[in-house]
Amino acid sequence: xxxxxxAVPEDTxxxxxxxxxxxxxxxxxxxxxxxxxxxxxxPELPPGVELMDAGIRGVHLAYRLLEGYRTLVLxxxxxxxxxxxxxxxxxxxxRSPAERVAPxxxxxxxxxxxxxxxxxxxxxxGAGGTLPDEVFVIGCExxxxxxxxGLTPPVAAAVDAAATRVLDLVRRGxxxxxxx
Numbered sequence: 001x002x003x004x005x006x007a008v009p010e011d012t013x014x015x016x017x018x019x020x021x022x023x024x025x026x027x028x029x030x031x032x033x034x035x036x037x038x039x040x041x042x043p044e045l046p047p048g049v050e051l052m053d054a055g056i057r058g059v060h061l062a063y064r065l066l067e068g069y070r071t072l073v074l075x076x077x078x079x080x081x082x083x084x085x086x087x088x089x090x091x092x093x094x095r096s097p098a099e100r101v102a103p104x105x106x107x108x109x110x111x112x113x114x115x116x117x118x119x120x121x122x123x124x125x126g127a128g129g130t131l132p133d134e135v136f137v138i139g140c141e142x143x144x145x146x147x148x149x150g151l152t153p154p155v156a157a158a159v160d161a162a163a164t165r166v167l168d169l170v171r172r173g174x175x176x177x178x179x180x
Contacts, residue, residue, distance in 0.1 A: 078139025
């Protein structure tokens with residue numbers, strides 16, 4: 001999905017907001033649900049912002065990023081030990097391949113954001129393309145990731161706030177977001 005406005009301003013570049021997660025593992029569907037809520041707010045997105053329900057298709061996401069985006073915003077679960085539903089805004093980088101841990105065996109059904117970014121660097125080295133200048137994660141502390149449909153109440157309550165945080169981030173452009 002693409003934001004309104006048609007042409008992308010030369011000075012801002014394209015932004016990809018990707019919801020990551022497995023909707024069949026309870027709170028792991030947080031990123032997908034947040035992007036779904038953002039799609040309902042499409043008129044609020046600045047020109048050049050695209051939404052992607054990446055789900056568990058990490059390889060697809062990595063290849064899509066080679067199309068050239070200035071900024072990547074991943075929306076996913078982030079376990080940092082806080083109470084379920086706590087939101088985090090993390091400025092990831094991008095990190096060069098020399099600064100990252102070598103990835104393990106490639107499992108296309110279990111690719112977390114770090115693995116996607118590592119694969120992106122490897123694909124860029126082999127196939128070319130443009131890496132994002134900025135990478136952010138809007139993360140939520142999970143309550144439960146066992147098999148089942150539907151977010152737990154604290155995580156479900158955080159979805160609208162996460163969507164607003166994404167909107168604030170993409171509206172600010174390259175400004176460094178507040179951590180929280």
